[in-house]
Amino acid sequence: MIDTPGIVESNDELTTGYRLLTLRFDQDINARAGQFAMLKASDAYEPLLRRALAVYRAHGPRRLSFLYQVMGRGTEALSHLGGGGRVEALVPLGNSWPVDTLAPGERAVVVAGGIGSASVLMLCEQLARAGVDTHVLFGASSGRVAIGCGLEDFQALGLPLTVTTDDGSLGEKGFVTAPLERMLREERGARSVVYACGPWVMMRRVSEITSAFAARCLVSLEAPMGCGFGVCVGCVVAVNTREPLGYNSYRRVCIDGSIFPAEAVRWDVSAMPH
Amino acid sequence: MTFTTPGANERDERLAVEIAGVRFSNPVMGASGTFGYGLEFSELIDLNRIGGFSTKGLSARPLPGNPPPRIVETHGGMLNAIGLQNIGARAFVEEKLPALRKYDTRIIANVFGYSDEDYIEAIRILNDGNGIDAYELNISCPNVKEGGIVIGGSPSAAARLTEKARRATARPLIVKLSPNVTDIAEMARAIAGAGADSLSLINTLVGMSVDVNTRRPRLNFGTGGLSGPAIRPIAVRMVHEVAKAVDLPLIGIGGIASPMDALEFIIAGATAVQIGTANYYDPRVTEKVVAGLSEYCDRHAVESITSLVGSIIR
Numbered sequence: 025m026i027d028t029p030g031i032v033e034s035n036d037e038l039t040t041g042y043r044l045l046t047l048r049f050d051q052d053i054n055a056r057a058g059q060f061a062m063l064k065a066s067d068a069y070e071p072l073l074r075r076a077l078a079v080y081r082a083h084g085p086r087r088l089s090f091l092y093q094v095m096g097r098g099t100e101a102l103s104h105l106g107g108g109g110r111v112e113a114l115v116p117l118g119n120s121w122p123v124d125t126l127a128p129g130e131r132a133v134v135v136a137g138g139i140g141s142a143s144v145l146m147l148c149e150q151l152a153r154a155g156v157d158t159h160v161l162f163g164a165s166s167g168r169v170a171i172g173c174g175l176e177d178f179q180a181l182g183l184p185l186t187v188t189t190d191d192g193s194l195g196e197k198g199f200v201t202a203p204l205e206r207m208l209r210e211e212r213g214a215r216s217v218v219y220a221c222g223p224w225v226m227m228r229r230v231s232e233i234t235s236a237f238a239a240r241c242l243v244s245l246e247a248p249m250g251c252g253f254g255v256c257v258g259c260v261v262a263v264n265t266r267e268p269l270g271y272n273s274y275r276r277v278c279i280d281g282s283i284f285p286a287e288a289v290r291w292d293v294s295a296m297p298h
Numbered sequence: 299m300t301f302t303t304p305g306a307n308e309r310d311e312r313l314a315v316e317i318a319g320v321r322f323s324n325p326v327m328g329a330s331g332t333f334g335y336g337l338e339f340s341e342l343i344d345l346n347r348i349g350g351f352s353t354k355g356l357s358a359r360p361l362p363g364n365p366p367p368r369i370v371e372t373h374g375g376m377l378n379a380i381g382l383q384n385i386g387a388r389a390f391v392e393e394k395l396p397a398l399r400k401y402d403t404r405i406i407a408n409v410f411g412y413s414d415e416d417y418i419e420a421i422r423i424l425n426d427g428n429g430i431d432a433y434e435l436n437i438s439c440p441n442v443k444e445g446g447i448v449i450g451g452s453p454s455a456a457a458r459l460t461e462k463a464r465r466a467t468a469r470p471l472i473v474k475l476s477p478n479v480t481d482i483a484e485m486a487r488a489i490a491g492a493g494a495d496s497l498s499l500i501n502t503l504v505g506m507s508v509d510v511n512t513r514r515p516r517l518n519f520g521t522g523g524l525s526g527p528a529i530r531p532i533a534v535r536m537v538h539e540v541a542k543a544v545d546l547p548l549i550g551i552g553g554i555a556s557p558m559d560a561l562e563f564i565i566a567g568a569t570a571v572q573i574g575t576a577n578y579y580d581p582r583v584t585e586k587v588v589a590g591l592s593e594y595c596d597r598h599a600v601e602s603i604t605s606l607v608g609s610i611i612r
Binding site for chain 1: 331332333334338339341342354359360361362363365366367368369370371373374375376378380383386526527575577578579580581582
């Protein structure tokens with residue numbers, strides 16, 4: 025974890041409301057798949073808090089990209105940054121996707137919902153490099169949003185890919201959880217590890233499906249964060265404990281996660297604003 | 299990188315202050331609830347370079363805290379309703395203190411309870427820990443339904459607890475005041491009369507934010523404590539009032555994010571300051587404020603920062 029300025033190399037809009045920010049650092053970052061950064065435009069007084077953005081891609085140790093959706097005041101402020109602009113960054117943060125725990129013969133299924141895609145591109149790159157049998161399920165509300173969520177980057181990986189859109193404008197009409205359930209049902213017996221990042225309701229459904237088919241599942245959670253390194257204790261998620269509401273009922277998404285085993289999460293207590 | 303060697307030659311003697319017999323190398327500390335157990339910052343700053351810090355509120359037993367969402371950003375600040383999630387006094391003594399003792403910085407244990415007995419029990423546990431320089435009684439947390447602000451809102455209850463805490467320890471006793479009172483000077487006088495060595499102020503102001511789409515409060519707890527630069531003028535005013543009311547060293551807290559902010563509190567009457575919310579969005583802010591105070595001393599030919607304490611002209 026280092027606190028360092030980053031210089032904006034580009035900050036391009038992919039489709040309305042979705043942007044790709046590329047930053048250059050003067051120190052090595054060494055971000056692993058699934059990690060994130062806390063970012064804020066240097067000259068912006070408001071909003072005060074930095075925003076947690078997943079590392080989308082590492083182009084070497086000193087150049088990182090962040091794919092983000094403009095959703096509120098923080099991402100709005102980031103969207104105004106131009107080339108040469110300065111960003112305050114705390115990076116890299118959080119745990120990472122556990123890829124080396126895949127047993128021989130296990131297959132990976134990566135489920136990306138909406139801008140949750142930002143957290144799994146590096147994971148897909150890593151799985152592809154390791155030669156793991158991997159299938160990507162990519163869901164978005166529409167074809168336009170799918171492009172904003174980096175669909176073309178996922179297609180370029182050459183992994184088997186199923187696209188769903190809520191409105192049917194691209195790929196299969198419906199939620200991304202439908203092909204997941206179909207896959208696990210049809211290929212019962214194949215040992216799958218499911219990696220998911222997307223809206224809370226999507227991950228809750230993914231967790232139900234993987235639990236029903238006894239597939240291992242990991243989810244990357246999001247929560248409003250004050251600090252990103254464990255001290256504010258604001259970004260907690262409720263987890264299953266032997267003693268409900270006892271000490272350890274809540275874990276910090278920033279430092280105990282952002283990646284958790286799906287069965288650890290109490291899906292009845294939402295940690296996410298959406 | 300982790301810093302472990304105190305940079306003695308980098309210490310600016312002009313910044314040294316003393317509170318209740320405890321010498322701080324400078325008047326800049328991390329505030330309770332925003333500085334974890336200190337060690338979290340060891341990768342980011344040199345802990346030897348700050349005056350000290352106050353721990354996350356410690357209770358006799360570990361506490362789970364409130365259900366999420368616990369924080370929401372507001373203009374110029376944020377609301378929080380963490381609910382004092384903490385590892386407990388015993389775990390602090392056994393798991394955190396040994397590592398913290400390696401640093402040459404002052405450690406203030408912030409103490410919380412749901413009742414007077416809980417506070418005293420937490421103090422007794424912490425009395426076993428070597429390396430704690432002072433206690434800060436948290437009688438001002440607005441995010442729990444018992445203890446905290448319930449005690450901090452009543453001068454007689456606050457004085458009663460202060461007397462009990464005074465009897466429970468020989469260590470310096472700081473009491474952290476709530477701004478959610480009608481007359482903070484009256485509160486300060488009651489606590490000073492009960493044996494406190496120092497007062498720290500202010501804790502957060504009770505606030506609320508509503509999601510107009512769902513018509514629900516944005517925080518699960520309903521209300522939360524407002525912190526950040528938005529509250530700074532209120533905090534400076536309260537420090538000024540309390541400085542006039544009692545003859546105790548004060549620790550100013552409330553929205554400090556720069557050296558000039560810290561100086562406002564010092565000039566208004568605080569001997570030292572604690573930095574809170576700014577640690578979240580500028581994790582090296584404490585070190586930056588220390589450096590800025592030295593520059594101010596250069597610029598204004600200040601030989602000792604203590605000469606500025608309460609030096610307001612009006």
